[in-house]
Amino acid sequence: MLPVTARPLFHDESAVEQFRKLHRIDPDRIRRTRYALYQMFDSFETAFVKLGEAEREAALKHFDRLTLAVVERHNSNLDGSTKLVLQTPDGYRIETVVIRAETSRTAVCVSTQVGCQAGCPFCATARMKLHRSLNAFEIAEQVLLAAWEARESGRRLRNVVFMGMGEPLHNEENVYPALDLLMSPNAFRIPPRRITVSTVGIPDAMIRLADRFPGIQIALSLHSAIPEKRQKLVPWTRQITWDGLHSALRDIANRPRLFREQGPVMIEHILIHELNDGVEDAEALIEYLQGIPCIVNLIPYNPIPTIGAWESTPRERREVFWRKLREAGIFTTFRYSMGSDVQAACGQLAQPVTQVGT
Numbered sequence: 001m002l003p004v005t006a007r008p009l010f011h012d013e014s015a016v017e018q019f020r021k022l023h024r025i026d027p028d029r030i031r032r033t034r035y036a037l038y039q040m041f042d043s044f045e046t047a048f049v050k051l052g053e054a055e056r057e058a059a060l061k062h063f064d065r066l067t068l069a070v071v072e073r074h075n076s077n078l079d080g081s082t083k084l085v086l087q088t089p090d091g092y093r094i095e096t097v098v099i100r101a102e103t104s105r106t107a108v109c110v111s112t113q114v115g116c117q118a119g120c121p122f123c124a125t126a127r128m129k130l131h132r133s134l135n136a137f138e139i140a141e142q143v144l145l146a147a148w149e150a151r152e153s154g155r156r157l158r159n160v161v162f163m164g165m166g167e168p169l170h171n172e173e174n175v176y177p178a179l180d181l182l183m184s185p186n187a188f189r190i191p192p193r194r195i196t197v198s199t200v201g202i203p204d205a206m207i208r209l210a211d212r213f214p215g216i217q218i219a220l221s222l223h224s225a226i227p228e229k230r231q232k233l234v235p236w237t238r239q240i241t242w243d244g245l246h247s248a249l250r251d252i253a254n255r256p257r258l259f260r261e262q263g264p265v266m267i268e269h270i271l272i273h274e275l276n277d278g279v280e281d282a283e284a285l286i287e288y289l290q291g292i293p294c295i296v297n298l299i300p301y302n303p304i305p306t307i308g309a310w311e312s313t314p315r316e317r318r319e320v321f322w323r324k325l326r327e328a329g330i331f332t333t334f335r336y337s338m339g340s341d342v343q344a345a346c347g348q349l350a351q352p353v354t355q356v357g358t
């Protein structure tokens with residue numbers, strides 16, 4: 001049973017509509033209030049002014065503002081990122097990262113579950129195991145909290161990446177309504193081209209995601225195109241067939257290129273020294289991606305203090321890997337994760353799983 005807040009949330013359109021009818025509020029006032037909150041990122045107190053004086057007071061009493069509480073804030077000294085530790089109503093802690101790129105683009109990396117069952121051995125979240133999935137409001141609200149955080153530093157939130165704690169496609173029932181809320185013209189109105197959902201690759205769920213949300217980017221965390229290696233790096237994928245994944249990937253990648261030159265698919269490949277970063281690994285990846293238009297994103301492994309076994313691939317070796325892909329005509333970039341000094345980079349997110357405060 002998912003936790004509920006004591007009062008309805010303003011994120012809930014049906015609760016807002018009931019409130020509107022009860023107080024006979026002009027629908028346009030509701031529309032302007034939601035615009036102020038979700039697109040201008042005003043506070044609830046400021047946005048509710050648009051409802052009218054008496055209605056504002058009623059709304060402040062009637063609605064719970066947020067379901068998540070910010071309990072810790074860690075600013076990176078290396079780059080502009082901030083890790084927010086958020087507490088759910090039932091006392092779990094999750095992490096959300098605000099990424100302030102040098103280009104002035106600002107993104108948020110959201111979590112979709114408390115822990116994860118995919119079991120990737122290079123990832124701190126996997127150590128938590130899975131405790132529960134987040135509900136749609138808990139997922140979407142991370143974007144609002146990140147937007148407020150960005151606004152404090154004079155930035156406007158632009159991109160949303162589902163790459164935090166959890167496997168989004170193990171939580172379709174909540175991730176899809178969260179995506180609806182993020183894209184809704186009545187709420188965040190974030191264009192699909194600015195949203196990326198990362199997955200270990202659940203073939204039928206990937207197809208459902210692409211069908212329901214054309215235009216968003218699907219990032220497949222492949223990490224190795226050699227089946228036995230991939231099963232070690234992403235153990236949950238033993239439950240799917242190699243061919244099934246490849247066929248789903250080919251289907252999605254060859255759909256109309258709505259916004260991106262390289263198509264709707266990104267392949268993520270973490271580079272771990274002498275594990276999956278050799279010439280044979282690059283060649284297997286080139287072979288795997290034949291006929292699949294995509295962009296490949298190489299991610300240097302971020303060491304995790306509690307997992308001391310592996311090292312990041314040295315720069316020269318990374319470049320050899322990158323060059324091989326480029327020479328094969330595959331558009332390839334590096335992702336240098338931000339916030340590694342505050343354990344906010346790719347693979348580093350984790351919180352103790354004791355339910356705090358319950």
Ligand code: SF4
Pocket residue numbers: 116117118119120123124125126164165166167200347
């Ligand atoms: S890398 Fe992603 S899918 Fe793998 S265990 Fe971590 S959170 Fe789960």
